[in-house]
Amino acid sequence: MSSSSDSFLQKPTEELQYLVQHPELYHAALVAEAGRELRRRGATIAKPAPDRELVAAPTPLYDAYAESAPSPLTRWWPAGLIAAAVGGLAWWGLRDSAAPSKATPAAATQPIVLEAVKTNRMPDFEAETAQQVAATRRQLPAQDRADTTATGRYARTTRRYWLAENAAAYLTAQAQGDSASSLFPTQVDLALERISWFMKARAYDQHLHPVMEARLNEMEQGMLLRRSSLQTLKTQYSVGAEVTESKEAFVQAAEAEDIGREVQGLPSRKQPIAGSLASLNGTAKTAPSEEYKVVSSLPAPHRNQNPLYVLDGSLLPSDAMTGEAPHAVRSIPPDSIARIVVLKKQRAIEAFGPRAHDGAVIVFTKAAVRSSGRNQM
Structure with missing residues (x-):
């Protein structure tokens, strides 16, 4: 009896192909x-049949099967066509919403613009300050101005005052005009430092004259x-509030400005210390006869x-140099004057403050007396 190998030598190729093509039917x-x-x-x-069917006839060779097998493109082209159609419809529906508006360019395409900051x-x-110090010095009595040492100390202190006053007035005007810039808080700090500089000078006894x-x-x-006033304005600006609405701060600033005018010898913008015409007349009448x-x-x-x-x-x-009456007084016709009262030094200082260190001359015009309802002085 021949071996299994010899028996396979006698088998035709087609039969051997069948054995290999159907391994589930035979021993391994x-x-x-x-x-x-x-x-x-x-x-x-030959490649095994896809459906593993038992067939009696020999199967075609592997190469013939590979040539006749359908390609993946042939099998999947319907699905690809459907997917392309769905994608096209989706693109058509979304293209208008996805495209950037012509009226409003995309933010990413806009150039970066640096905004100018007003300062x-x-x-x-x-x-x-130099002019104001000179004007303030001229308001001193002549005998005080003769003391050059005291006058020099006084002038140096008033210089500190005017540097602070001018800075504060400038910043207040900025706030009132709603033109304060981003530097406003820093500039307020600088003005406050100048105020402190003046206050430190006042802490020392400089041996000045009483009027000084x-x-x-x-x-x-x-x-x-x-x-x-400045602290209030700075706070308002820092919290984003309207600095133009800081009425109390502006009232304080107006009072401070009036003091600056007074120490220069300029007319006051507020009511006189003694009050109305009636009180002025009363001041003159109630003074002892030796004082007026x-x-x-x-x-x-x-x-x-x-x-x-x-x-x-x-x-x-x-006039600081000649002592002459101001032009507003000198230009009044004599027949328009109702009364002139001269107050001596001490009484004048009590009524009008240190500006009246050389006395006061109170002039009543007839027109003012009539408007105040006083026909008899």
């Missing part, structure tokens, strides 16, 4: 031996008002005397 050893015999013969091993540089006020001390006390009061006198004409000027003139309630300084 037989299928393997059939495959070895086919390889020995150089025959192409207001604060002046140094050196020129104004009285004037510096007025300036100190003005600086306290400025400090409170009624005259028929304006007193003659003296170079070393600078009396304060009060015209119908308005405070007007006399």
Whole structure:
């Protein structure tokens, strides 16, 4: 009896192909031996049938099967066509919403623009301060100005005052005009430092004359008002509130400004210290006879005397160099004057403050008296 290998030598190639093509029907050893015999013969091993059906006829060779098998493109082209159609419909529906609007360009395409920030540089006020210090010094009595040592100390202190006052007035105007820039808080801090600089000088006894001390006390009061006003404005600006609505701060600033005018000898913008015409007349009438006198004409000027003139309630300084009455008083026709009262120094200072260190000349015009309802003085 021949071996299994010899028996496979006698089998035709088609039968061996069938064995290999249907391995589920035969023992694995037989299928393997059939495959070895086919390889020995150089025959192409046919691919097993996809459906594994039992067929009696020999199956075509593997190469023939590969050539006749449908390609993946042939089998999947309907699905691809459907997917392309669905994708096209989706694109058509979304293209309008996805496209950027012509009227509103995309934010990413807009160029970066640096916005200009408005800033207001604060002046140094050196020129104004020099003039104001000179004007303040001229308001001193002649005998005080003769003391050059005290006058020098007084001038240096008033310089600190005017540097602070000018800076505060500048910033207040910025706030009132709604033109404060981003530097406003920093500039307020600088003005507050100048106020502190003046206050530190006031902490020392500089051995000044009484009139000088009285004037510096007025300036100190003005600086306290400025400090409170600026702090309020800075707070309003920092929290984003309208600084133009800071009425209390502006009232304080106006009072401080009026003090600055007074120490320069300029007319006050507020009511006189003594009040209305009636109170002014009462001040003259209630004063002891040795402290006042009624005259028929304006007193003659003296170079070393600078009396304060009060015209119908308005405070007007006399000329600092000559002591002459201000132009507003000198230009009044004599027949328009109802009464002239001259107050002596102490009484004048009590009524009008240190500005009346050389006395006061109170002038009542007939028109003002009539408007106040007083026909008899």
